[in-house]
Amino acid sequence: MDPRHAILFEPVPIGPKTLPNRFYQVPHASGFGSIKPRTQAAFRAIKAEGGWGGVCVEYAPVSRDADEVPAVAANMWDDDDARGLALTAEAVHAHGALAGLELYHGGASSLNGESRAVRIAPSQLASELRFASLAKEMTAADIARVQRDWVEAARRGRDAGFDIIYVYGAHGYLFTQFMSPVTNRRTDGYGGDVAGRGRLWLETLQAVRSAVGGDCAIATRICVHGADGLPGIEIDETLELVKMADDLVDLWDLTVGSWPEDSGTSRYYAEGHERPWTHRVREVTAKPVVAVGRYSSPDLMAEVIRSGAVDLIGAARQAIADPFLPRKIAEGRLEEIRECTGSNVCILREEAFNHVGCVQNATAGEEYRRGWHPEVFSPAANPDLAVLVVGAGPAGMECAVVLGRRGFSAVHLVEAEAEIGGRLRWTRRLPTLGDWGRITDWRAVQLGKLPGVSVITGRRLSASDVLDYGADIVVIATGSSWRGDGVQPGRADRISGADAGLANVLTPEQVAAGKRPGGGSVIVYDTDGYYVGPGVAELLAGEGFTVTVVTTFPVLSPVSDETLEGEMLRADVHRRGIGVRRGLTITGIEAGSVRGLDEHGERWSARCDGVVLVTQQASDDRLYRELTGDPAALARAGIQAVHVIGDAVAPRIVSEAIFDGHRLAREIDGPDPSEPAPYRREPPDLASESYERG
């Protein structure tokens, strides 16, 4: 270990417990909650195994009127829930870490899609999030009941083995709603001045401390303003609240602003962007403090600790991207750290209520169901077979890394271009997207360390080249490219005049390669809905073009709302002077103009010197088709199998291509590598109660 990093491995007492080091996986959603208890336990345990000294599960509703369905939460409503989550506490303990339980009430933000309960709030105000439906202004009885629920859930959590019990007050949930004068208009002693608005939180902290404080560390998560902030949450008041509650708290867990700021992406927020806010809390407390910062650099982590402002390095996304980050630091294997890209693919999946996933770490969430470990790879049954991987994009790079780690001794990763990375070669150079390059960079380093893997660039293989190559197994990872022929989603006809062979029609790859329209006015036509349309628009605007994005969607880049980037992206596009026209389809392109239909089927047209078609992609699978179309030639060449992965199968976001490449390499010696092997599931309990007819 580099001695500069030793400070990160000091133990930190929190109340009656002691964290073994300063690495702390803060609570974050997973898609497992209390409905997939074994998946949850294995997902959290791997972080403890990787060296995180504190490991928390996601938000754990204490009350039936804090039900998060359709999102997946770690409900702590009854003993069945506690029994399931106890698996996590046990699994985390097995690796010497402390287990944390973030008890939660969403108040007016709760969804209650299962319970059908009325939402509760300090005051009856509409929310811009939950339209056409208001919350109940909490009565004194409601206040008492929520506190009882919290205490009961805390006892269940303690009995289930959790070491750290939260009174969750951040992210705009119930306690924040009370703390903010914008959402709290009460006049009954639970509103008014800061002490009144903080009272429910303080009383709950006191009650939970009385109930379980002798056995568990009491943590609380609060919001410390931030650049954009939460309405009504101001730094001076937060510091006052910290002072008031400090005796009741063993661990302060700090967040900033709303979720899009708190989980800010690398496109719009630097590492440690929260520090100007979170580091001020040290002014008023000597208790242990944890704050996140999307930190991936051990030097920066050590510097933050040495500053004295915080005691623990909090992480959610970085702990997903690399569960073994602490161990790698401890063992001086810094170049093996998988740095989080800050692209929020994890949140994209969670916001859609899916099973968790990560672009950097394909094993995230697969620990139980597929038995994958991020650092341990079963030796292949056929390691002496020569494997040719054609294409060093995300899927091909990942596949080659995993094949190498599984002990294959002759893997050739062959790339047609001069540089590896696939589509990332150009997308990482679009404005704001630089950190996505970490996907390539980490794999480039690992590939260099694997003796069984050779990387060959600048060599484009034809089918006969592949047949002559001498490989036993061929993996095709030739990616995809943007169509320039006017095919677009949801329409049978092509855009007339759409031909990327013309001067005024461009694909994103052509733009990346330097093609530009003849005049200064460009329309970027985006029916894709994620980052490529806005990215190309910003690139061209930066060069002085007058750019308008025309999109079929009602908002620009709807996918970015699911990565929490929508608002920032649209502000960024606006700031750069790019026009946006929504809800429009393009049906024809002519020299100097486009025409199309609006959402009511009425015609529109606009002048422009060029159109960039961000319409849809197509797999570059010609090589795969040629090879598999001639089984006799494959047999003659001694090729036992030809597989296809990544965008060559179907163009998707990068995380899915990496997952695909990883999956094939894990299962390449299985009975049928062309299909994912079945995974373990967690069925409902049919045995414990006999079915009663309704």
Next chain:
Amino acid sequence: MDPRHAILFEPVPIGPKTLPNRFYQVPHASGFGSIKPRTQAAFRAIKAEGGWGGVCVEYAPVSRDADEVPAVAANMWDDDDARGLALTAEAVHAHGALAGLELYHGGASSLNGESRAVRIAPSQLASELRFASLAKEMTAADIARVQRDWVEAARRGRDAGFDIIYVYGAHGYLFTQFMSPVTNRRTDGYGGDVAGRGRLWLETLQAVRSAVGGDCAIATRICVHGADGLPGIEIDETLELVKMADDLVDLWDLTVGSWPEDSGTSRYYAEGHERPWTHRVREVTAKPVVAVGRYSSPDLMAEVIRSGAVDLIGAARQAIADPFLPRKIAEGRLEEIRECTGSNVCILREEAFNHVGCVQNATAGEEYRRGWHPEVFSPAANPDLAVLVVGAGPAGMECAVVLGRRGFSAVHLVEAEAEIGGRLRWTRRLPTLGDWGRITDWRAVQLGKLPGVSVITGRRLSASDVLDYGADIVVIATGSSWRGDGVQPGRADRISGADAGLANVLTPEQVAAGKRPGGGSVIVYDTDGYYVGPGVAELLAGEGFTVTVVTTFPVLSPVSDETLEGEMLRADVHRRGIGVRRGLTITGIEAGSVRGLDEHGERWSARCDGVVLVTQQASDDRLYRELTGDPAALARAGIQAVHVIGDAVAPRIVSEAIFDGHRLAREIDGPDPSEPAPYRREPPDLASESYERG
């Protein structure tokens, strides 16, 4: 029974099975799938008990790459799934009905949020539904594998006790994608002419028939064009396909167009609107045919059967609204039929992946977890107590009905207005909303039949009136009203100049009561997002006003997208000449104009003679607060309890107010009626497999 309806009770043979009558609950989502097997079983069993001769569960994915997470489906992937769903077959059989299993593959429409599998499709085309992500063009191996999956799932379904096995081909899913030349561009014998495009479906029918056709009826669901249709699905081709497959099919289940048309709401589609399409199938088959039509009239049902075009009355929504519809017809209790309003609240809940719910039938989905039966009510423990229900809106009406059915002998439902119905008094008179009046009408009829319940209208009760009333229990159901003071979601400040006491500022209720602005130009400001804003706009436009809806949302009425009405609503608004401006906030109103901010925080303004504020509602809970604020007075008056229900608790959509009133009446003799009693849940199985560390 009326002899005209006897035809509905004839048995109908389907393959090796016989349906006991012509009432058939077609497959539809519930939010239970295979993860809540007991809830599922009880929900379906109640329909069998109510007389539906065929009862199906929802779509049942056959393959891992047809995973519907985050939506809830009846996965049929393994024996655990089959064991859970067997409870439904058993429960349905106990009432003499046949159980149906709709085996399913979504193809390019699958979500795969759990499996992380690549989506498959006939051709690699982008979808307007699944942006930034394309599907894999199915190989010959994929085609063979899906057929194998289907056969295995069919065997599991048969072994689980299902009588009817589907090969689901409608609603744009995998087989439809093959059938349509828009989405199928294959050249390998599974594309091309109609026989080629139908081949996968035909082969799968054949394979399933070979596997289980001796034991089960084979059903298929296909799309028969429709007014809007599905791209590439034409009636003539569908009839050809029916002819080709007729030997393989025991039951034809017909749909029209896309889901918004097929589950068309009463706002935009008449009962039986599908008939011009579905009834043509009789031209080419003599096999049993089922089609839906949102039918609630027994006469219309009998007429449709007598026409000979269909053999069964299919229902999804009507069977949710009244599981006992067949029995009520059989017993001549027609006035007790709870008619579906066609408002798609069930779909609003399902589209958001919530537990099912119904505006007319508060017991839907509560059969297992709360033990509620739609027609059976436990006798109250305290039936002799006099109950005063103040307010005959949705919550109050429902509460009084259930109290009456539970045997309370002195329930007074007292309404201040001359007419019962609450907000429905005026909303049912807005353009297109007439059928929502069924909510009031059904309850008015039932109230009239309950000897223990008296309805008193035109009497507004003050707190002292209530104290003097002689009630033992008081239920406050005084509803809510729209704020005219400029409070709006997400903003701390009020809209300056917003005062519904002024001539140019109006609330929806004021409009309903006849208030109109001085000039001809009106802005309806909608931050609510559902039906009131567009409804008021259409009312005023119909009177000749020039109307613009200004909304903070990126689309008009986003909630309507979840009821499948969004597209129709926006077309309807457009057709009536109403302007729509989106993404705008109003911050100030002056005589003759409004001003505000756009989504980038830049100022905008517009001229207008009046503004209707559809911003947010407030509970009318003054009476409740006055009464509960003086416990001594309550004690003196002998009032044992004061409860509050419906919008007086929190303004919500009508279904939630009805649920609230129903819930209180069911639990009014419980230990704490002010809180919903805990309900039974279905936890994951922790016993059957020991946890293995990842």
